Amino acid sequence: MTKSELIERLSSTTGELNKKEAELIINTIFDSIGGALAEGDRVEIRGFGSFTIRERDARVARNPKSGEVVSIPNKKTPFFKTGKELRLRVNTQG
Known part of the structure; x- marks a missing residue:
């Protein structure tokens, strides 16, 4: 949707x-x-789920196209955790 x-x-x-x-x-x-x-x-919607922010640590990665080593800084990422009612509703549909 x-x-x-x-x-x-x-x-x-x-x-x-x-x-x-x-x-x-x-x-x-x-x-x-x-x-x-x-x-x-933190944002919590009862029966639906909760939204939080997770911190991702800085890391070293590799550019898959060039093979070059790249430094990725730490960052914040939104995270959604489903509530029990939503999880049950999704798993019983179908």
Whole structure:
């Protein structure tokens, strides 16, 4: 499902929101999650999962095309851990 499909589904499910209002809601949610993660906060949505930031250490790697040794600096990466309810729902579908 794409972001535009999610907006369409929100708009059609409620019947009270037009697409612009649904888009504003979806963008606000995503911006809020991204902002919280950028500040180092954990975002937990009960029954769905939690978003956290993980630190990846600096490392030395090799460019696969040239074989040249490359230094990769440490960085922060968003990480999502599924909640129990979502995991059960996904595993019982099909």
